Amino acid sequence: MGLINQVEFVKLERFKDESLSRFGPVLSNETVVYEIPPKNTDDGLFCHRFQTDKLFVIRGTLVLVFIQNRDHHYVLMTQENPLLVIIPPGIPHAVMNPTSDSCFYINAVIRHGKPHNKDYKPIQKPFTFNQLKVNKLMGLYPHFSQIDLKPQFRDEK
Template sequence: MSLIKQVEIRSLESIKTGMIEFYTPQTSHETLLVQVPPGAVEDLFVHHFQTDQLLGVRGTFVIAILQNRQYHYIPVSDRIPAVIQIPPGVPHGAINLSSEPCLVVNAVLRHGEPHQRDYRPMQPPFPYDFAEVESLLHSLNIPIPLGSTLN
């Protein structure tokens, strides 16, 4: 019996004192600050012995997850205090349709030594659906620059 690897979206718990709100940090073996540049459309990649825990701290981008031969698009944004947890073996890529860079904290959980094929881009088996990405961002009231469609 095998377990299906699932991407999880977890809301952050917080404590508010006065006007300041403190969010629960994520347990990790390594913490990375990642910048997703404006207009980025990254190929898929897979981590073999690493779980990514992504939290948007400035701007917005969309993570494309490939599971069961279909893409699932998840927004990562400073407007949404949530952690996207991507387990090992799940192909994923970044799409930033905005004209601004996005900063993301990745609280990495290690499950072994990095694999030689980690971070090596994989050609997506079929194109991303930019209309769906734009629709998702529009539903969240996140502005998209005119002419940003990358079909």
């Protein structure tokens, strides 16, 4: 039986360089900076065949939604919590910005071959996003923890 791809969570360490803070390095073949407008949600899910996404919020807040082991997972990512989320090939995922401010995030892409033409065309969501879970993640319900799954942390190499 082959390995099953799993989303990974890497808590990035903050390093002080004189008066600056830095995180990383985060290795990649290509780095893209995205802006998600306020109150915005992906139209569909992306499921890359030959690409690993490494997402890191640099300003603002986003909620990452992904399907793994037939479960829907919601992860809050903020500039205050330096978290790198690694999404391997074959994991459907989307991002949303439920706040009233723009969100900027980096995708440090690892290529595993030539991109497939379907890699950047969203697939229809087989479910609607659970706004209650998003609200809980955003702290509207004080009894709810920040991340609603048990992430497997590892050191970024």
